[in-house]
Amino acid sequence: MSAEATDVPSVSLEIDDIQSGALRPRPSPYVGKFFVLRVDDRRDGRAMLRRLLPAVDGGLAGADPDHDAWASVAVTHQGLRALGVPRDSLDSFPLPFRQGMAARAELIGDVGESDPARWEPPFGTSDVHLVVSALSPDAARLEKALERVRTAYQETSGVEVIWQQDIRQLPTGRTTLGFRDGISHPGIEGSGVLGTNPQEAPLKAGEFILGYPDETGNLPPMPQPDVLGRNGTYLAVRKIHTKVAAWRQYLTKNTSSPEEEALLAAKMIGRWPSGAPLTLSPDHDDAELGNDPRRNNDFLYRENDDRGFRCPAGAHIRRVNPRDADIIGAARLHHIIRRGTTYGPPLPEGVLEDDGADRGLIGVFIGAHLDRQFEFIKSEWVNDGNFIGYSGEKDPVAGHHDGTGSVTIPQRPIRRRLQDMPSFVVTRGGEYCFLPGLRALRWLSELDT
Amino acid sequence: MAAMGGATQSAQPERPGRTDGVAGEFTVFCRIKPGHADELREVLDELMDAMGTGDRAALRQIGTLHDARHVIFDNDTQLLFASVFDGSWDTYIDDFATTVVGERFDRVFSHTEGFPGVKDPNVKEWFVAQQEPALVFVSSYPDLTVKQIWKDQRVNEAFQAVLDSSEFQAALENPANKELLASPAFQKLLDQAAG
Numbered sequence A: 001m002s003a004e005a006t007d008v009p010s011v012s013l014e015i016d017d018i019q020s021g022a023l024r025p026r027p028s029p030y031v032g033k034f035f036v037l038r039v040d041d042r043r044d045g046r047a048m049l050r051r052l053l054p055a056v057d058g059g060l061a062g063a064d065p066d067h068d069a070w071a072s073v074a075v076t077h078q079g080l081r082a083l084g085v086p087r088d089s090l091d092s093f094p095l096p097f098r099q100g101m102a103a104r105a106e107l108i109g110d111v112g113e114s115d116p117a118r119w120e121p122p123f124g125t126s127d128v129h130l131v132v133s134a135l136s137p138d139a140a141r142l143e144k145a146l147e148r149v150r151t152a153y154q155e156t157s158g159v160e161v162i163w164q165q166d167i168r169q170l171p172t173g174r175t176t177l178g179f180r181d182g183i184s185h186p187g188i189e190g191s192g193v194l195g196t197n198p199q200e201a202p203l204k205a206g207e208f209i210l211g212y213p214d215e216t217g218n219l220p221p222m223p224q225p226d227v228l229g230r231n232g233t234y235l236a237v238r239k240i241h242t243k244v245a246a247w248r249q250y251l252t253k254n255t256s257s258p259e260e261e262a263l264l265a266a267k268m269i270g271r272w273p274s275g276a277p278l279t280l281s282p283d284h285d286d287a288e289l290g291n292d293p294r295r296n297n298d299f300l301y302r303e304n305d306d307r308g309f310r311c312p313a314g315a316h317i318r319r320v321n322p323r324d325a326d327i328i329g330a331a332r333l334h335h336i337i338r339r340g341t342t343y344g345p346p347l348p349e350g351v352l353e354d355d356g357a358d359r360g361l362i363g364v365f366i367g368a369h370l371d372r373q374f375e376f377i378k379s380e381w382v383n384d385g386n387f388i389g390y391s392g393e394k395d396p397v398a399g400h401h402d403g404t405g406s407v408t409i410p411q412r413p414i415r416r417r418l419q420d421m422p423s424f425v426v427t428r429g430g431e432y433c434f435l436p437g438l439r440a441l442r443w444l445s446e447l448d449t
Numbered sequence B: 001m002a003a004m005g006g007a008t009q010s011a012q013p014e015r016p017g018r019t020d021g022v023a024g025e026f027t028v029f030c031r032i033k034p035g036h037a038d039e040l041r042e043v044l045d046e047l048m049d050a051m052g053t054g055d056r057a058a059l060r061q062i063g064t065l066h067d068a069r070h071v072i073f074d075n076d077t078q079l080l081f082a083s084v085f086d087g088s089w090d091t092y093i094d095d096f097a098t099t100v101v102g103e104r105f106d107r108v109f110s111h112t113e114g115f116p117g118v119k120d121p122n123v124k125e126w127f128v129a130q131q132e133p134a135l136v137f138v139s140s141y142p143d144l145t146v147k148q149i150w151k152d153q154r155v156n157e158a159f160q161a162v163l164d165s166s167e168f169q170a171a172l173e174n175p176a177n178k179e180l181l182a183s184p185a186f187q188k189l190l191d192q193a194a195g
């Protein structure tokens, strides 16, 4: 299977009606901002949407450099209700979205420290109505995009900003745990968005956008009326705190040299800090490989790394995208688009003590099927290991450990088994959102209920 | 672990029901006595609760049961008992009759029509009369009996504990063990130790 070889009868996507926040890869470097808004008055809410519409971008990159910054607006189920969407329509959305992320906590592993009862307000409450985000390659263009957004909500009395979060790429280009992110991205048939792995055929558009056939050959479940659902998708938005000091302490405690430390961390992630994948560079980091977009995602597992002696089956990237590895089920049905962005100050290099600062990522996981994509990945792939033959083991980085679990790292002569795993990440909040197409946004803004 | 051929042999006459490797399926449909469905439901709830609190002693006693289910259906008129046993379900029925398992069978099936009691000499014929053999029955581990699975689990747990011990690590590095390590049998074991 090669991306070029797939001579697919192209489905024509109404790409310009799809919000840029869905398909458009994020720039690097980037700066941005997330807002959560509460709508107290439906008419004011719609008026605000009408003012916001011109600031919301559709489609992929265009000629106008001003639009290298883009804003997106997503709506929660509570938000649809607050905007006055009729009951029939509200009920036509799939269950996970209707229930909201907090209600799904047990299933997706938000337990213990990550329990919604401990989330940062307003997450987990009925006040989260709209999630507006803006992303840009630099501060100046971000400011322009934000100005357009602010004008929309500041002029409206019945709408209030109740949470905001600045995000930006760290100067190192790495996330708070020290690894490069945003490398692997699926290809989407008919969209012009190329996958980063030339060995994998693009996925059907219906995996990511409502109104088009998905990998099963069916249309994704369609909320009603059609104009509301078409060209929309779902987002799982999460604020994930990273315990950087605990991560570094764990690595130090379980190794006896800087080389061993680097290798152990890489075995847990599946890539080296530069982004070079273990499957292509098993013994040491290779910055040239990590920085080369043509090579750094050009690999599968079965042929050269079946047993996981290079990249363990339990490593983060091999769990959340097993590619062609021998697993239970069909990996192609469980892909997501990710937009991971960093918040908070980095913990300076070499510091092992926690400084109390809040740092981590705002993760946005995008797909047309919350249940068989985001939720499946969390419950089957991140927080269990039966699919790879390690029943009960969890993702070493993204898993919600309680200090008791183990993680197996294949090696000769005998496998290494990490014991009593602590958690390195804590969910601070999150919500399921619907990201409507542009026509659907207009429909919402013109409701007359 | 090699399958022990004995598991498929039975001193009993051939019984209906499909087999796949060492295991066979046993499915019966019984008429519930009129008005007994709620009582039966209570009995089944109690059995289930006992499982929930970790009381698997009865299953240990049986030692040949892979899984079993009781389902009330058809407007509370019928009971389905579907199960998978090593060998044939009836080989040990006399033995079970004397244990807590027999008592449980009595409590469940006494709510169905015509059940003679698990200690009755005709109980097997009664079960066969209620049985509907499956048309398809397949197992993912046709070579393994329940006993072997338990054994394999114990061996693996012990093996993993050895791998975690520093003594084993040292033994691997000890030149005195070179010959053992190089032997094909041990290489096979090490292949399992690697991940």
Ligand code: HEM
Binding pocket: A175, A177, A179, A180, A181, A182, A183, A184, A185, A240, A269, A271, A316, A317, A318, A320, A321, A336, A338, A363, A365, A374, A377, A378, A382, A397, A398, A425
């Ligand atoms: C909790 C903290 C997390 C951290 C620190 C983290 C970090 C990373 C890093 C460093 C990569 C490698 C870069 C790349 O391949 O693009 C990656 C890849 C990925 N992550 Fe995460 N991640 C986290 C959580 C999650 C969660 C919760 C999911 C899914 C529900 C997820 C899904 C993915 C996927 C799908 C990939 C791409 C894998 C591939 O295609 O090979 N991540 N992550």
